[in-house]
Amino acid sequence: MSSLKEECGIFGIFDNKDAATLTALGLHALQHRGQEGCGIVTFDGKNFYSEKRLGLVGDNFTKDNVLKNLPGNAAIGHNRYSTSGNNLIKNVQPFFADLHVGGVSIAHNGNLCNARSLRKELVKNGSIFQTTSDTEAIVQLIAKSKRPRIIDKIIESIFKIKGGYALTILAENKLIGIRDPFGIRPLVIGKLNNSYILASETCALDIIGAKLVREVENGEVVVISDKGLESLKPFPKMKQRPCIFEYIYFSRPDSIINNVSVYEYRKKLGAELAKETHINSDLIIPVPDSGVPAAIGYAESVGKNIELGIIRNHYVGRTFIEPTQQIRSLGVKLKHNINKTLIKNKSLILIDDSLVRGTTSIKIIKMLYEAGAKEVHVRISSPPIKFPDYYGIDTPDQNDLLASKFDLDGIRKYINATSIKFLSIDGLYKAMGYQNRNSMYPQFTDHCFTGDYPIEPTDANNKDFTKNEMSLMSTNR
Ligand code: AMP
Numbered sequence: 001m002s003s004l005k006e007e008c009g010i011f012g013i014f015d016n017k018d019a020a021t022l023t024a025l026g027l028h029a030l031q032h033r034g035q036e037g038c039g040i041v042t043f044d045g046k047n048f049y050s051e052k053r054l055g056l057v058g059d060n061f062t063k064d065n066v067l068k069n070l071p072g073n074a075a076i077g078h079n080r081y082s083t084s085g086n087n088l089i090k091n092v093q094p095f096f097a098d099l100h101v102g103g104v105s106i107a108h109n110g111n112l113c114n115a116r117s118l119r120k121e122l123v124k125n126g127s128i129f130q131t132t133s134d135t136e137a138i139v140q141l142i143a144k145s146k147r148p149r150i151i152d153k154i155i156e157s158i159f160k161i162k163g164g165y166a167l168t169i170l171a172e173n174k175l176i177g178i179r180d181p182f183g184i185r186p187l188v189i190g191k192l193n194n195s196y197i198l199a200s201e202t203c204a205l206d207i208i209g210a211k212l213v214r215e216v217e218n219g220e221v222v223v224i225s226d227k228g229l230e231s232l233k234p235f236p237k238m239k240q241r242p243c244i245f246e247y248i249y250f251s252r253p254d255s256i257i258n259n260v261s262v263y264e265y266r267k268k269l270g271a272e273l274a275k276e277t278h279i280n281s282d283l284i285i286p287v288p289d290s291g292v293p294a295a296i297g298y299a300e301s302v303g304k305n306i307e308l309g310i311i312r313n314h315y316v317g318r319t320f321i322e323p324t325q326q327i328r329s330l331g332v333k334l335k336h337n338i339n340k341t342l343i344k345n346k347s348l349i350l351i352d353d354s355l356v357r358g359t360t361s362i363k364i365i366k367m368l369y370e371a372g373a374k375e376v377h378v379r380i381s382s383p384p385i386k387f388p389d390y391y392g393i394d395t396p397d398q399n400d401l402l403a404s405k406f407d408l409d410g411i412r413k414y415i416n417a418t419s420i421k422f423l424s425i426d427g428l429y430k431a432m433g434y435q436n437r438n439s440m441y442p443q444f445t446d447h448c449f450t451g452d453y454p455i456e457p458t459d460a461n462n463k464d465f466t467k468n469e470m471s472l473m474s475t476n477r
Pocket of ligand 1: 249359
């Protein structure tokens with residue numbers, strides 16, 4: 001069974017004597033984007049150094065002995081999330097390759113839609129793959145390029161890959177940041193004194209006291225070297241379509257996108273949800289932590305406060321870390337407990353940011369009833385997820401998506417709620433500052449809700465791949 005996968009976090013820093021330590025801190029701030037593995041590669045002007053571990057950054061990279069192995073003034077780092085079968089140390093990034101023009105190391109957040117096709121072609125032509133990760137296809141393409149300069153090899157390669165990607169690349173004396181032509185996956189530029197930084201989210205700048213310079217634009221390649229920052233735009237200009245799920249779920253609420261905090265966006269989603277779906281109840285309670293900002297926005301707009309009816313144990317990792325459905329369910333129980341005296345005999349509005357498989361809702365609603373709740377009205381601050389993702393959150397099996405299997409009443413019955421309502425697609429756009437979805441279309445990629453895919457999922461649509469070939473590669477990060 002395919003599982004829902006999470007994004008990955010990437011970081012890079014150039015010209016700082018504490019490059020490895022600052023990268024470890026940056027990755028720690030990006031830990032929510034992936035918890036199964038982490039890695040840092042540094043360059044000291046002569047050699048590259050690499051340390052990769054399974055598990056959390058804080059459990060691995062705070063130890064002096066690991067950071068001591070990472071000398072140099074430039075570094076890139078990566079947090080990885082993967083499915084169980086592919087949780088192998090060899091798949092942990094950054095990847096490194098020694099090319100005839102020098103070393104190159106690469107960290108990737110996103111998912112390539114044509115990785116399997118590329119891999120097949122590359123293997124046919126003699127490439128030997130060491131991992132099952134789609135990112136390795138990029139490394140192989142760079143290695144195969146006949147262009148003389150590393151930057152041209154990289155640019156030639158990104159013309160061959162399709163999908164959502166943000167990359168940080170460390171080449172000798174250069175830190176390179178790239179966002180795919182639609183800007184589906186995020187990447188920001190920061191500065192700490194004279195040192196340039198690249199990171200998936202601004203919260204990774206905050207942790208080290210760095211300032212946000214700007215976002216890397218869609219289709220932009222930034223090259224950071226002793227000469228400063230150079231911006232290249234190799235792709236034809238097109239309108240950006242960042243993934244709307246970054247705003248809804250992925251990014252940390254304290255991160256800033258487009259000069260607005262993710263927290264503010266989520267409060268507006270909640271306010272819009274209240275406008276569309278409010279009914280009277282005794283209490284408004286969020287699913288912690290994912291539903292909190294939306295619930296605050298919801299409650300504010302109906303003149304109420306939220307109540308903490310569910311308490312989360314912060315010492316349990318994210319529910320989705322566990323690979324099997326059975327353990328995932330257990331994870332939810334470990335993670336949440338009901339504030340019983342508060343909710344007994346009460347009717348509740350239960351707010352979360354999204355509903356995917358329904359695992360979280362089923363468990364929580366059961367616990368709420370067991371604790372004496374009278375009614376549970378579920379309100380979700382995003383539309384029903386009906387379509388799989390191929391650009392970095394990978395839910396390839398549509399059958400796993402509750403809203404694809406059932407209609408609204410079917411979902412309600414399945415999770416055993418008194419009522420369930422989702423934010424409408426136009427409500428989602430209103431909360432994001434537009435009149436509706438069609439005004440100024442396209443603003444985002446919202447394929448999870450609409451099935452409107454900006455990039456064809458080439459591999460997924462290719463019927464020639466055997467099941468084995470499809471499952472051989474992990475395409476998530
Ligand atoms: P589910 O329990 O399967 O319905 O998933 C929805 C819950 O998981 C919500 O609480 C979301 O905040 C959270 N969630 C949504 N998308 C993801 C994802 N890609 N990875 C991990 N958790 C997610």
